Amino acid sequence: MQTNIQERIWAEIEDAAENPIVISHEYLDDEQLPQERQFEVLTEIFNTNVRTHEIRTISNHFSPVFRNGHPTHLSVIGSTGTGKTITIRWFLAQIEKFCAGKGIPFQQVHLDLCCPTPCFRALNNLACLLDASKRYRKGVSLEEIMGRVEAKLKSSDGYLAVFVDEADNVRTDFNTFYQFLVKRLPKRIGARLVLIFTSNRLDWMENLDPRVKSCLKVRELSFKSYDADSLKRILTMRVKKALQPSRIEEGVIDKIAALASQQHGDARKAVNLLRRSADLAEQDRTAITLELVDRAYEEIERDKYIDMIRSSPKQLQAALYAALTGKPRTGALHTGPAYLVYERFCSETGLRPISQRAFSDLLYELDMYGFIRARTVSRGRYGRTKEIRTSFSRAIMCNLVRTIRETFSMPPGVMPL
DNA sequence: TGTCCACAGGAAATACGGGGGT
DNA sequence: ACCCCCGTATTTCCTGTGGACA
Numbered sequence A: 001m002q003t004n005i006q007e008r009i010w011a012e013i014e015d016a017a018e019n020p021i022v023i024s025h026e027y028l029d030d031e032q033l034p035q036e037r038q039f040e041v042l043t044e045i046f047n048t049n050v051r052t053h054e055i056r057t058i059s060n061h062f063s064p065v066f067r068n069g070h071p072t073h074l075s076v077i078g079s080t081g082t083g084k085t086i087t088i089r090w091f092l093a094q095i096e097k098f099c100a101g102k103g104i105p106f107q108q109v110h111l112d113l114c115c116p117t118p119c120f121r122a123l124n125n126l127a128c129l130l131d132a133s134k135r136y137r138k139g140v141s142l143e144e145i146m147g148r149v150e151a152k153l154k155s156s157d158g159y160l161a162v163f164v165d166e167a168d169n170v171r172t173d174f175n176t177f178y179q180f181l182v183k184r185l186p187k188r189i190g191a192r193l194v195l196i197f198t199s200n201r202l203d204w205m206e207n208l209d210p211r212v213k214s215c216l217k218v219r220e221l222s223f224k225s226y227d228a229d230s231l232k233r234i235l236t237m238r239v240k241k242a243l244q245p246s247r248i249e250e251g252v253i254d255k256i257a258a259l260a261s262q263q264h265g266d267a268r269k270a271v272n273l274l275r276r277s278a279d280l281a282e283q284d285r286t287a288i289t290l291e292l293v294d295r296a297y298e299e300i301e302r303d304k305y306i307d308m309i310r311s312s313p314k315q316l317q318a319a320l321y322a323a324l325t326g327k328p329r330t331g332a333l334h335t336g337p338a339y340l341v342y343e344r345f346c347s348e349t350g351l352r353p354i355s356q357r358a359f360s361d362l363l364y365e366l367d368m369y370g371f372i373r374a375r376t377v378s379r380g381r382y383g384r385t386k387e388i389r390t391s392f393s394r395a396i397m398c399n400l401v402r403t404i405r406e407t408f409s410m411p412p413g414v415m416p417l
Numbered sequence B: 001t002g003t004c005c006a007c008a009g010g011a012a013a014t015a016c017g018g019g020g021g022t
Numbered sequence C: 001a002c003c004c005c006c007g008t009a010t011t012t013c014c015t016g017t018g019g020a021c022a
Helices: A002-018 A035-046 A052-067 A084-102 A119-129 A142-153 A174-188 A210-215 A228-242 A252-263 A267-284 A290-310 A314-325 A335-349 A356-369 A394-407
Strands: A073-077 A106-112 A159-165 A192-199 A218-222 A373-378 A384-389
Touching (some): A052 A084, A084 A192, A142 A174, A174 A192, A228 A252, A290 A394, A314 A356, A314 A394
C-alpha cells in the first residue's frame, strides 16, 4: 500500500516534470526578472509597434541633450499598468548608454514614491540615491538633507535626470518638496537638471503652489491604457518566452487580452491572469483552456481582498470585522452599532480600542479600498450616520472573517447570519 | 415650522516614538 | 542625560446637518 502511494506520487512528479506548461516562470512575473531581462523583453515589445508614439515623443524631448541644450521637464500621465515606469527607466538607460558613447556626462536617479511618502522621507531617499546622505528615519531637519544633496551635486556637470515616480505621492509638505526640486536645486548645482514625473492623476500638479507651478516648465505626455491589440502582442511575447505553445488552446490569448482591456488595460494584470491560468492548467494536467481563464479570473478576484486585508493594519482589520459581522436590526448597519461590535471584538482580542471618531475614519478607508460601501445618510430625527453595506458573496465574506480571526489567533467561530 | 437626533467631519491638541546634537 | 526636531496616530473638542416628527 505504502509503496503504491509513493509510486503514484513519483509518477505524478515525473509526469509534471516531463510535460511542463510553464518553461520559465520568471517571464510571467516581472518581480523575478532581473532588470536587464526586463529591458530586453521591453525592447522586443517596442519592436512590435507598441508605444511607438510615446517613445518618439520622449526621444524628441531628450534630443537637446545631444546638442548641448537643456530639455524642459517631463510629466507622464497614465493609469497603473500602462508601462510608464518601465518605459521611462528603459529610456533613461538607453540615453545613459548613448551619452557614455559620446562622452556626455549623464546621471540618472529613480526616486520611487510607490506609496504615500512624507516630504522628509522623499528627500531623504533622494539623498540616498545620490549617495549624499545616509538613511534617517526621523530627527534631521529638512534643511540639513537639502543641504547635503546640494553639496553633493555642487561640482557635478553634464545632465542629471531625476525620475520622480508617482509624483503625487508626496503627502505632507508637498510644496516644500517641489519647491526644492524645481526652484532651488537647479540654481545650486553644476549639472543641468531634468525632472521626469509620473502620476496616474491628470491634475496632480494642480495642488502645487502657484509660485512653483509658474516656474515649472513641463511637457506633458499621456500613456493611454493598452487596447486589446497591444495587450495581445505583449501576451504573445510572454507566451513565447515562458510557456509551451502547444499547451495553449486557441483563443486564450484573445480572451485574456479582451478581459484585461475591458477592465483597465493593465498589462500587469493581463500577465498575471495568464500566469494564474497556466498554474491551474499545470495542476489539472490540461492545456490552458478558455474555462481555466475564467476560473483563474475568479480566483484572482477572490484572493485580492484576502491579501489586502491580511497586509492591512490591525485596527483596519478589526473595523472590517465589525462591519462584516455587525447585524443590522433593519436595513443597513450604522456607525454606532458597528462601533459596539468593534469594542467587543477589541475586548475579546486585547486590541486597544480607538475612539469612535477614528473608527469612523477607518470605515471611510474600508470604503475606499472597496471592502464596504459606507454612505452617509440622514435618518431625520434618528440622526445622521453612515450606512454600511457589503457587496461580497457569502463565501468571500466568510473567508475574510476567517482570515481576520486567524490573524488575531481567535478560534474559527461561527459566522453569524 | 421648529426641534432634535446621532452622528459627520474639521481643527487643534496631545501622545508617542525615534533620532540628532551637545 | 538632556533638549530639540520631526512624523504619525489618535483624542478631544467642536460645529454642522438632513430630514422625520410633533
